[in-house]
Amino acid sequence: MKTESAMILRNPADGELGFRIIHFEDDKHFNEVQRAPYFSIILVSEGDGELQADFAAYHISKGALVFFSPFQPFMINGTTLKGVMINFHPDFFCIFRHQNEVACDGILFDHPNNAPFFNMPENESATIYSIIEQITAEMSFGGLAQQDLLIAYLKILLIGAIRIKFLKNTTSLPLDQGTADANLLRRLKRMIELHFKTKHSVGEYAELLNIPTKTLGRIVKNHFQRTLTEIIAERIVMEAKRELNFTSKTLKEIAYDLGFNDEYHFSRYFKNKIKVSPQSFRNSLRNVHDRSLTSGILQNA
Numbered sequence: 508m509k510t511e512s513a514m515i516l517r518n519p520a521d522g523e524l525g526f527r528i529i530h531f532e533d534d535k536h537f538n539e540v541q542r543a544p545y546f547s548i549i550l551v552s553e554g555d556g557e558l559q560a561d562f563a564a565y566h567i568s569k570g571a572l573v574f575f576s577p578f579q580p581f582m583i584n585g586t587t588l589k590g591v592m593i594n595f596h597p598d599f600f601c602i603f604r605h606q607n608e609v610a611c612d613g614i615l616f617d618h619p620n621n622a623p624f625f626n627m628p629e630n631e632s633a634t635i636y637s638i639i640e641q642i643t644a645e646m647s648f649g650g651l652a653q654q655d656l657l658i659a660y661l662k663i664l665l666i667g668a669i670r671i672k673f674l675k676n677t678t679s680l681p682l683d684q685g686t687a688d689a690n691l692l693r694r695l696k697r698m699i700e701l702h703f704k705t706k707h708s709v710g711e712y713a714e715l716l717n718i719p720t721k722t723l724g725r726i727v728k729n730h731f732q733r734t735l736t737e738i739i740a741e742r743i744v745m746e747a748k749r750e751l752n753f754t755s756k757t758l759k760e761i762a763y764d765l766g767f768n769d770e771y772h773f774s775r776y777f778k779n780k781i782k783v784s785p786q787s788f789r790n791s792l793r794n795v796h797d798r799s800l801t802s803g804i805l806q807n808a
Contacts, residue, residue, distance in 0.1 A: 514646040516653070518598060521781070521791070525599040526657055528639075528646055529592045536592060537583040541575075542732060544741075545596040546616065548664070549573040549583075550635065556585015560623050563689075570632060572668055573624040574615040576696070578731055578738070581623070591639050593661075597745050598752075600658050602665070614669055617696060631671045638664045688726050691716065695727070695735075703742045705766045709735045744780045747773075751789040758785055 513529040524545060529536060534556060541547075555568035560581040567573065567583070575581055577597060602616060616623075627635065642660045645653065698715050706712065712735065713720040727735045743765055750761045762773035777785045 514643070516599075516646070516657075518596070521788075523596060523598070524594065525596050525654075526646075527592075527594040528642055529594075530590075530643075531592060532589050534583055534585050534588050537581070540580050540582045542578050542580050543575075543594065544577050545594045546577060546600075546602065547573075547575040548593040548668075549575075549590060550592075550639065551588060551590040552636075553589035554585055554587030556583050556588050558583050558624065563622070565622050565624070567624060568626070570627045570629065571624050572627055572635070572671075574668075575623060576616045578733065578741075579617075579623075580730060580732075593639075593642070593664075595661065598748055599654070600661055601745075601749070614672065615665065617693065625672050627671055628674070631674065634667050635664065635671070638667065688730070691718070691723075691726060692730055695723070699739060699742055703739060703746070704764065707739060707743065707766060709739070712739075740776075740780055744777060747777055747785065748788065751785055752792050761785070 513527060515527045516525045517523065518525045537549075549572070551567055551569055551571040551573070553569055555566065558565045558567045558573065558581065560575070560579070567585075573581075573583075638660055642657065642664075645656055645660065650656075694716060695712060698712055702711075702715070706715075709724055710720050713723045716723065724735055727733070727738065731738065747761060747765060750756055750764065754761075756764070758770040758774065762768075762770040765773065767773040767776065774785055777788075781788070783791075
């Protein structure tokens, strides 16, 4: 492993983190509760520590591959830890949108019954390390179609991880940690993904889950430190950004696809959440060469 460094690509349209790779040598990046707005993959190459996630505690050590979804709370303590962390924003690559290509939702991320990690057999880890080295090299030097190449590497990494996971028995969620709240939150995340285009209110999800609205709101707030309304809005806006970026649909078409009565309601909702109108957001993306992250800001720490 190399000395600790972080390399980052930011979306030039809004300055948000698109993709990042960090080579770490201790636990300073995770020794407080994390609720990051992006997917996270952590590879432990040396040392061990305690992982806390989804109401459970686990021991992790060399060869562990850990996976977290956006805003999923977790914390890792272990000063001897060394390894690599990859973060990618859903606007950069969304596993839900590409489920047919990389069927990792429910296998690597958000598994309803298993821990958020598995241990790689030593004889199966070379492929994962090789892909990480390729990602590191691409982030260091960059070039034409950098976003496309990084996404390709990311897909290969995820598919490789799935294959390795299926070769072995994975760590199970401790039976005494399978709390009702944990199961409820997993079901809620699935319900949001299935229905966010048509159901925008907390009450609608409470009804789907057969739980009082106040109870659901309290559980979500305690776990994510954010309201359910904010979480639903985040998913709606995320999809709106994708449609504005990757399609030629009119604002009216996007509004109807996302369950709004008209484009004006949608525009007000979007601007209230990210402070710019949908049309301004789309225009800013079109002003970026090839509408990619190729010209993003690369930072070395």
